[in-house]
Amino acid sequence: MILLTLIFAALAGPPQPVALGFAAEVGSKDFRGVSAPAMDLFTLEARVLLSPSTSVDLRADWTQLFYSSVLTSSPRLPLLALYHRRAPLGSRFALGYAGGLDLALGRDAVVVDEQLAHIAGGRLAVSGKLGVERRGRRDRSSWGLSLRTSRGIAYTLGAPALYRRTVLEFTLHRRVYTPTPCDSSWVPWGGDR
Amino acid sequence: MITLLTLLACEAPDYGAGPQVYAPPVPHEGDDWLFSHQRINRIDIRLDPDAEEILRAERPLSAPRNEVRGLVEIDGEEVGEVGVRLRGHLGSFRRYDKKPKWKLDLNEFSGERFHGLEALSLNNGVQDPSMLREVLAHEAFRAAGLPASRSGYAQLFVNERDYGLYVLLETQDDRWLRRLAEEGVLAYDHGNLYDGSYLHAGWAPLGLDLGTGRDALFDLEEGTDIDAFDLRQVSTAVSASMEAGSWDPSLRTLVDWEEVIPFLVMEQWVGNTDSYRVSPNNYKVYFEPGGAMLLNPWDVDLSFGGRPASDPRWREETGGVLAVLCLRDEACAAAWASTARDLADAMDALSWQQRLDDLAELSREGADGDPRGAFTPAQREEDRAAVRHWLGIVGEDLRYLWRAP
Numbered sequence: 001m002i003l004l005t006l007i008f009a010a011l012a013g014p015p016q017p018v019a020l021g022f023a024a025e026v027g028s029k030d031f032r033g034v035s036a037p038a039m040d041l042f043t044l045e046a047r048v049l050l051s052p053s054t055s056v057d058l059r060a061d062w063t064q065l066f067y068s069s070v071l072t073s074s075p076r077l078p079l080l081a082l083y084h085r086r087a088p089l090g091s092r093f094a095l096g097y098a099g100g101l102d103l104a105l106g107r108d109a110v111v112v113d114e115q116l117a118h119i120a121g122g123r124l125a126v127s128g129k130l131g132v133e134r135r136g137r138r139d140r141s142s143w144g145l146s147l148r149t150s151r152g153i154a155y156t157l158g159a160p161a162l163y164r165r166t167v168l169e170f171t172l173h174r175r176v177y178t179p180t181p182c183d184s185s186w187v188p189w190g191g192d193r
Numbered sequence: 194m195i196t197l198l199t200l201l202a203c204e205a206p207d208y209g210a211g212p213q214v215y216a217p218p219v220p221h222e223g224d225d226w227l228f229s230h231q232r233i234n235r236i237d238i239r240l241d242p243d244a245e246e247i248l249r250a251e252r253p254l255s256a257p258r259n260e261v262r263g264l265v266e267i268d269g270e271e272v273g274e275v276g277v278r279l280r281g282h283l284g285s286f287r288r289y290d291k292k293p294k295w296k297l298d299l300n301e302f303s304g305e306r307f308h309g310l311e312a313l314s315l316n317n318g319v320q321d322p323s324m325l326r327e328v329l330a331h332e333a334f335r336a337a338g339l340p341a342s343r344s345g346y347a348q349l350f351v352n353e354r355d356y357g358l359y360v361l362l363e364t365q366d367d368r369w370l371r372r373l374a375e376e377g378v379l380a381y382d383h384g385n386l387y388d389g390s391y392l393h394a395g396w397a398p399l400g401l402d403l404g405t406g407r408d409a410l411f412d413l414e415e416g417t418d419i420d421a422f423d424l425r426q427v428s429t430a431v432s433a434s435m436e437a438g439s440w441d442p443s444l445r446t447l448v449d450w451e452e453v454i455p456f457l458v459m460e461q462w463v464g465n466t467d468s469y470r471v472s473p474n475n476y477k478v479y480f481e482p483g484g485a486m487l488l489n490p491w492d493v494d495l496s497f498g499g500r501p502a503s504d505p506r507w508r509e510e511t512g513g514v515l516a517v518l519c520l521r522d523e524a525c526a527a528a529w530a531s532t533a534r535d536l537a538d539a540m541d542a543l544s545w546q547q548r549l550d551d552l553a554e555l556s557r558e559g560a561d562g563d564p565r566g567a568f569t570p571a572q573r574e575e576d577r578a579a580v581r582h583w584l585g586i587v588g589e590d591l592r593y594l595w596r597a598p
Binding site for chain 2: 033115116
């Protein structure tokens with residue numbers, strides 16, 4: 001499965017440590033050997049800045065939660081949690097890399113002994129990401145291009161299956177807070193300024 | 194508040210009861226009484242609370258569908274314990290407490306057929322306001338000498354609750370194949386029948402068409418499991434033809450074009466936009482033993498609307514790959530055009546307006562008074578007028594669109 005993800009977010013800086021944004025994924029996925037369309041359009045992303053060069057990125061997809069609840073008897077809430085670091089490659093470029101968990105929490109309605117029962121379902125996968133990030137002029141914006149891949153196991157109706165997902169991510173962040181030259185607390189990419 | 198919300202969520206809505214439109218029981222000889230256009234059957238399903246809860250959990254794309262045990266009575270005759278499940282996907286699926294589509298597996302638990310029938314399909318008509326489109330479309334395919342289902346009407350009661358009027362469809366199974374062979378529509382009844390309905394990959398619809406790598410997605414419904422060897426032969430020829438830009442020689446013998454071309458024409462005659470020709474969707478594939486492949490229709494409730502028969506897109510190289518390939522081949526395209534003109538004449542010679550009036554007379558009270566119906570009587574009457582208009586002009590449209598150069 002390969003998808004292109006676009007993330008638009010308001011980037012926070014001190015004293016605002018949390019950024020909020022939206023992600024949209026479109027692309028195609030493999031369905032029983034045949035390419036099928038895939039779209040997750042309403043993904044909420046929160047980026048918690050731990051330091052100028054590190055953050056924890058949390059993502060929850062509303063599209064999958066809504067449609068799996070309405071259209072199937074196996075509702076799922078997909079969650080992505082990544083520990084994200086940036087290593088400076090120059091004054092405006094940085095190497096971005098991240099690792100974490102790609103989860104889906106949910107349950108399946110199944111029939112056991114001719115009665116309806118609910119069993120846990122979802123997925124557990126590790127996810128890694130590598131890419132390049134570039135800071136805009138005067139630190140007002142940044143964009144990045146990275147490849148994220150997940151590998152793990154998905155459970156549906158009690159049956160395990162391999163879960164693989166590869167995503168090309170394009171991120172665009174716009175800062176809500178503009179640091180001044182006197183603001184010593186903000187050092188982009190971890191201290192090259 | 195939480196208790197109130199729980200009650201609201203769990204309580205089945207009370208739709209009340211509509212008019213009793215079913216006819217008194219008749220002698221049950223054969224199965225013609227069931228697929229009659231002169232009477233409406235009464236069907237009763239009794240489900241225990243556990244079975245109801247299972248069906249209540251079904252959603253449009255739930256897979257696989259759960260089948261429960263139910264006691265069924267048809268036209269006053271006890272069938273016994275049968276398999277009951279909901280049908281349909283994104284377009285026609287409705288929840289258990291609304292007006293779902295049903296499939297009754299009559300011999301699932303008893304192993305005994307009901308007057309030769311293995312199964313029955315009850316279609317809810319939620320995309321067919323007049324409740325005439327599906328019945329007339331199947332009749333049209335049959336009138337053209339193509340394999341299609343017989344139909345009838347039924348008023349359904351589930352645990353004594355009135356579920357309203359349904360279109361009763363002959364399920365396409367081994368007995369259906371046998372009937373067609375006896376009537377001379379098919380040469381043999383023991384071939385392989387595959388379902389070509391669309392799939393849902395996650396929740397994205399995936400039109401299923403012939404092509405390399407797709408054979409495993411077709412479900413074998415009747416016949417012998419040969420690992421889709423017959424389908425694979427056609428798929429390979431189709432993919433090779435598409436790639437080369439000209440027909441693979443084997444395509445001429447692997448596909449029964451004398452049957453497939455009239456099928457494509459009739460999809461236009463009935464104007465089904467959710468069909469093999471357009472989507473591709475709602476078709477079945479049949480291989481006679483050692484013979485060529487043919488197609489037959491299923492779920493034609495979106496007929497007589499959407500894309501007019503005069504729309505030039507019916508002649509464009511889009512939709513089902515067999516249609517595309519046929520239009521790319523000079524001889525096949527010419528055969529398609531002449532078949533369209535011939536069938537337009539042949540269908541015009543039949544009294545479709547009278548058939549529509551008779552079916553409307555039979556179904557009007559049940560459809561208009563359906564307690565779970567999604568349409569007002571005015572909308573249904575408007576739809577009857579639209580179908581009538583279609584039947585009045587479709588022959589001329591076909592002759593014009595497929596006119597000789």
